Amino acid sequence: MAAVAIDLPKTASPTALRFKDALRRHPTAIAGAVVLLLMVLVAIAAPWLGTTDPLALAPIKRLRPPGAEYWFGTDMLGRDVYSRVLYGTRVSLTVGLAVAVLATVVGLAVGLVTGYLRWLDAIMMRVMDGLMSIPSVLLAIALISLTTASLKNVIVAITITEIPRVVRLVRSLVLTLREQPYVEAAVASGTRLPAILLRHILPNTMAPLLVQATYICASAMITEAILSFIGAGTPPNIPSWGNIMAEARSLIQVAGTILLFPGIFLSLTVLSVNLLGDGMRDALDPRLARRM
Amino acid sequence: MLRYIVKRLLATIPVMGVVALFVFSLLYISPGDPAAVIAGDIATAEDIARIRAQLGLDQPYLVRFSGWMWALAHGDLGTSIFTNLPVSTLIAQRIEPTVALTLCTMIVAVGLAVPLGVLAAARAGGFIDRAVMAISVLGFSVPVFVIAYGLILLFAVQFDWLPVQGYRNLGEGFGPFIRHMILPSVALGIVYMALIARITRATMLDVLAQDYVRTATAKGLAPGTVLMRHALKNAAVPIVTIIGIGVALLIGGVVVTETVFAIPGLGRLTVDAILRRDYPIIQGVTLLFSAAYVLVNLVVDLSYSLFDPRIRY
Numbered sequence: 001m002a003a004v005a006i007d008l009p010k011t012a013s014p015t016a017l018r019f020k021d022a023l024r025r026h027p028t029a030i031a032g033a034v035v036l037l038l039m040v041l042v043a044i045a046a047p048w049l050g051t052t053d054p055l056a057l058a059p060i061k062r063l064r065p066p067g068a069e070y071w072f073g074t075d076m077l078g079r080d081v082y083s084r085v086l087y088g089t090r091v092s093l094t095v096g097l098a099v100a101v102l103a104t105v106v107g108l109a110v111g112l113v114t115g116y117l118r119w120l121d122a123i124m125m126r127v128m129d130g131l132m133s134i135p136s137v138l139l140a141i142a143l144i145s146l147t148t149a150s151l152k153n154v155i156v157a158i159t160i161t162e163i164p165r166v167v168r169l170v171r172s173l174v175l176t177l178r179e180q181p182y183v184e185a186a187v188a189s190g191t192r193l194p195a196i197l198l199r200h201i202l203p204n205t206m207a208p209l210l211v212q213a214t215y216i217c218a219s220a221m222i223t224e225a226i227l228s229f230i231g232a233g234t235p236p237n238i239p240s241w242g243n244i245m246a247e248a249r250s251l252i253q254v255a256g257t258i259l260l261f262p263g264i265f266l267s268l269t270v271l272s273v274n275l276l277g278d279g280m281r282d283a284l285d286p287r288l289a290r291r292m
Numbered sequence: 293m294l295r296y297i298v299k300r301l302l303a304t305i306p307v308m309g310v311v312a313l314f315v316f317s318l319l320y321i322s323p324g325d326p327a328a329v330i331a332g333d334i335a336t337a338e339d340i341a342r343i344r345a346q347l348g349l350d351q352p353y354l355v356r357f358s359g360w361m362w363a364l365a366h367g368d369l370g371t372s373i374f375t376n377l378p379v380s381t382l383i384a385q386r387i388e389p390t391v392a393l394t395l396c397t398m399i400v401a402v403g404l405a406v407p408l409g410v411l412a413a414a415r416a417g418g419f420i421d422r423a424v425m426a427i428s429v430l431g432f433s434v435p436v437f438v439i440a441y442g443l444i445l446l447f448a449v450q451f452d453w454l455p456v457q458g459y460r461n462l463g464e465g466f467g468p469f470i471r472h473m474i475l476p477s478v479a480l481g482i483v484y485m486a487l488i489a490r491i492t493r494a495t496m497l498d499v500l501a502q503d504y505v506r507t508a509t510a511k512g513l514a515p516g517t518v519l520m521r522h523a524l525k526n527a528a529v530p531i532v533t534i535i536g537i538g539v540a541l542l543i544g545g546v547v548v549t550e551t552v553f554a555i556p557g558l559g560r561l562t563v564d565a566i567l568r569r570d571y572p573i574i575q576g577v578t579l580l581f582s583a584a585y586v587l588v589n590l591v592v593d594l595s596y597s598l599f600d601p602r603i604r605y
Binding site (some may be wrong): 022053083126127129130131132133134135136137139141143144145146147148167215218224225229230231245249256259260263266267270271275278 | 315
């Protein structure tokens with residue numbers, strides 16, 4: 001019998017279709033993705049984009065206004081603001097991505113277990129209530145003031161402030177998932193706890209977590225900038241947008257543009273991440289999309 | 293009602309306990325030697341030993357914690373390492389500008405956000421709706437100090453309408469007070485406004501789709517009456533809830549806003565304390581702000597019965 005080749009059209013999965021549809025309906029999400037991609041490219045290619053050493057001092061060329069030689073001008077130590085802003089992209093994106101991944105992973109692990117084990121749940125939720133009552137910027141400040149300034153410590157501090165929110169989300173998801181018949185079936189057939197959590201519950205928390213991770217990324221970038229701005233963040237020898245603005249603080253009346261450029265880059269990047277997050281949220285929950 | 297208030301007040305004790313325990317334990321769980329970090333690079337061994345003794349790090353954890361909690365229960369927040377003054381005294385000196393700024397911001401933000409959210413929902417898809425949604429996305433993306441410098445560059449440097457920075461208390465006259473408050477309140481309030489406007493709009497859209505709203509319109513009530521008396525009142529609970537939760541955003545923003553506008557409040561006290569690594573001050577301010585946040589949300593909880601008579605305690 002000759003093999004009959006049935007040429008099945010390649011159908012995308014329903015999720016992928018919904019995703020595409022939402023992106024078509026939400027051009028802002030695409031704009032966000034494009035801007036974010038540009039920022040990632042800028043961060044990677046910073047040394048080749050006409051930048052000079054962002055730390056090179058040139059006291060003779062202090063406070064030059066933006067022009068052909070110095071696109072964004074120079075700061076009060078004669079450093080090229082354009083180069084500093086471009087290198088600053090690296091700090092923001094690193095912090096945003098690292099915090100989003102770390103907070104999600106830790107929060108997911110804690111949330112899965114506490115959501116499933118009733119006796120642990122009551123205790124952990126009181127702890128999370130307490131942690132969430134500490135305003136996150138102050139918690140980060142308290143953590144940083146006890147350690148030496150480094151990018152790693154900034155990432156850890158911001159991650160700690162973001163974890164309770166993830167735990168809350170995962171827990172609420174697990175509370176509904178654990179009542180599903182397929183979980184009941186798994187329990188009845190003698191599946192052990194780790195397998196239930198990893199094989200039956202974990203996969204169903206992924207979509208909302210992805211959206212949450214995007215928002216955490218945006219919020220972490222803002223927190224890093226705030227911390228650097230008030231002198232509790234990235235050490236001064238690494239150019240970050242918050243640092244650049246902090247150093248230009250006293251120059252507001254003379255050279256406001258030094259404040260303007262990092263501010264614009266920061267806002268644009270956070271905006272692009274937020275728009276992407278909104279787009280994904282709408283794609284995953286069409287009911288919510290019409291409301292928000 | 294009274295019984296409920298007492299019950300809720302008691303329920304805040306474990307939450308505040310966790311806050312206190314965590315803020316206290318940071319000294320012990322932070323990597324390295326906090327006394328050495330606080331003392332700085334040029335400290336001698338005696339300096340470090342003195343700071344260690346002052347923070348109580350030379351005593352066992354539980355002894356120190358019970359002593360600290362006992363003092364805290366008596367309103368003693370410890371002593372500043374740098375100035376040697378009680379932290380509670382320092383906080384008392386700096387609290388007024390912060391309270392003034394926070395209250396002004398709340399009035400501005402709530403006063404603008406709720407009407408905007410209502411209008412956006414009433415004319416869903418219209419110009420105001422789109423403007424409100426755009427502002428709320430921007431509000432979440434542009435950090436408070438970027439907004440603040442934008443406002444300063446425009447209204448203080450370019451047009452010279454308002455002062456660049458500084459603070460005047462009410463005792464120096466209402467005019468100067470307000471002039472110095474406008475830019476900080478607007479800068480600090482935008483995120484808060486974005487949050488409230490977004491929730492107001494979403495809740496109102498839900499309520500406006502209800503049958504009783506259609507009935508009210510059908511029996512010929514004025515659109516304004518339907519919107520305010522029938523819809524907004526039923527949308528109040530989620531709106532008030534977000535006003536309470538959003539206070540956390542305000543508190544974080546206060547630290548930055550006071551730095552930008554040189555307002556001598558608790559935020560400025562905290563930032564100065566970071567530079568000197570004066571941990572007792574940071575600890576005290578963090579505890580105070582957390583307590584304020586918990587209390588505000590308690591009041592919000594209790595206010596539910598005011599807006600919705602079905603909620604009785």
